[in-house]
Every structure is written in C-alpha cells, then in structure tokens.
Amino acid sequence: MRPFVFVNLAMSADGKISTVERRQVRISGQADRERVDRLKAEADAILIGIGTVLADNPSLTVKSEALKEDRHRRGLDENPVRVVIDSRARTPFEADILHKGPGRRIIAVTESANHEKVSTLRKWAEVISAGEKEVDLATVLEMLWERGIRRLMVEGGGTLIGALMREHLVDELYTYVGNLVIGGSGAPTPADGPGFTKEEEFVRLTLLEITSLDQGVLIRWKVQ
Numbered sequence: 001m002r003p004f005v006f007v008n009l010a011m012s013a014d015g016k017i018s019t020v021e022r023r024q025v026r027i028s029g030q031a032d033r034e035r036v037d038r039l040k041a042e043a044d045a046i047l048i049g050i051g052t053v054l055a056d057n058p059s060l061t062v063k064s065e066a067l068k069e070d071r072h073r074r075g076l077d078e079n080p081v082r083v084v085i086d087s088r089a090r091t092p093f094e095a096d097i098l099h100k101g102p103g104r105r106i107i108a109v110t111e112s113a114n115h116e117k118v119s120t121l122r123k124w125a126e127v128i129s130a131g132e133k134e135v136d137l138a139t140v141l142e143m144l145w146e147r148g149i150r151r152l153m154v155e156g157g158g159t160l161i162g163a164l165m166r167e168h169l170v171d172e173l174y175t176y177v178g179n180l181v182i183g184g185s186g187a188p189t190p191a192d193g194p195g196f197t198k199e200e201e202f203v204r205l206t207l208l209e210i211t212s213l214d215q216g217v218l219i220r221w222k223v224q
C-alpha cells in the first residue's frame, strides 16, 4: 500500500520551474502561496528531492497561524512530516528542513550512503534506507504508508517528479502557470530526467479543474 500522492509545482508560461543556474524564482503571487500553504497543512507529509534542498534550502513549514492551530486542534504536529529523497545522505547538516519548525523529518537514503553522515543526520531525522544506488521510490512510499502517512504532497524538483511519474506513483498534479518567461534550454522543467520516447509511455492526464489565480492559472489534473 502507498499514500495518495499529489504533486504541486509552479512553472513559467514557457514551462520552466527555475532558472538555468537552478535559482529559485517567484512564479506565483500571494493567493497562490496561501493555496499551497493550505495544501501543505492538509497533507500528512511533504516529499522533496535533495536537488531542491541544495538549490532552495526550503523549510517546508506551514506558514499561516490559523492553519497551524487547526493542525494542533486535530491532534497533529504543527508541520507535516518532511521527507527528503537523498541517496547519498548529502542533506547539509545546517539545512532549514532539519531545523526550522517543529515536526518529524525523514531522510530516505540508499545502502551506499556514507555511514558517518547518516549517523549525524539521525540527530534530527529518522533515516530510512531503500535501494542500492538510487532511492527506491516505491519502497519509500510503502514505508511512509507503514508510518501512517496517507496523503503525501510532492514539492519537486523536476528530477524527482519525473521519476515518480515514470514509476506511476502520482495520483494528482497541480500545475500553476505564472505570467513570466524564464527561458533557457537547460532550465529545470516539471518532469526532468530521461523522459519518455514512446507514445505509449507518456503519462496521460484528465483535466479536473482550471482556476484563474493571481496573474496566472492553476490547473488540477488527475493522472490516468
């Protein structure tokens, strides 16, 4: 068994999720940030790749006081469990995700991860191991299910989302399309990695909802 998995991402009008230097960009406005905060507060856990930790150093905490209080009322930690996919245990010891805000953290590594780094990360997070060289994502999702996680939000980046799509591990996708062009053929996109070459491998989506938000558009898709 695995949790319900939904991806939330923001991309420019030309389909980029950051710049060629992998610099974080503000793609959406206040209303969209509040929507993302609500999605976070409703999730049991939030998953990101080590590439995003290294590029953006996000804390992934719930920002709204009202949403934090609501989680407390429901008997939950203030923040959802924060999970990093990190084969080689490269999460910096000072990363915000390990220190900002209360709540559980899980770092998913592989058998080949450096033992010293793993034991240091255990000061702040539960470290789980799945896979030999690359994290086995299906196994991690099963392990999250065993830990009571039923609703999992994926916050990027492109490589992790591409891999989850390839392994058919995504149920829904929220794409916010912002009113800017970032450009650059090497700039990250929503589903990076090797991609698909055969039409029968393409991930097909069903359109659920379109909403105009800030100066852009929010599209909610169901993965077929």
Ligand SMILES: NC(=O)c1ccc[n+]([C@@H]2O[C@H](COP(=O)([O-])OP(=O)(O)OC[C@H]3O[C@@H](n4cnc5c(N)ncnc54)[C@H](OP(=O)(O)O)[C@@H]3O)[C@@H](O)[C@H]2O)c1
Residues within 6 Å of the ligand: 008, 009, 010, 011, 016, 017, 018, 019, 021, 022, 023, 024, 025, 027, 048, 049, 050, 051, 052, 053, 055, 056, 085, 086, 087, 088, 090, 134, 135, 136, 137, 155, 156, 157, 158, 159, 160, 161, 163, 164, 188, 192
């Ligand atoms: N606009 C948005 O919504 C948004 C959201 C998030 C991020 N971003 C942007 O996305 C960029 C970062 O994305 P990214 O693609 O470089 O990194 P990423 O997707 O966050 O992380 C990818 C890394 O995860 C690790 N990994 C371990 N097992 C894996 C598996 N089975 N499949 C895939 N990856 C696995 C790999 O590193 P190891 O092998 O070392 O573990 C891989 O390089 C940044 O520029 C950030 O600003 C944008």
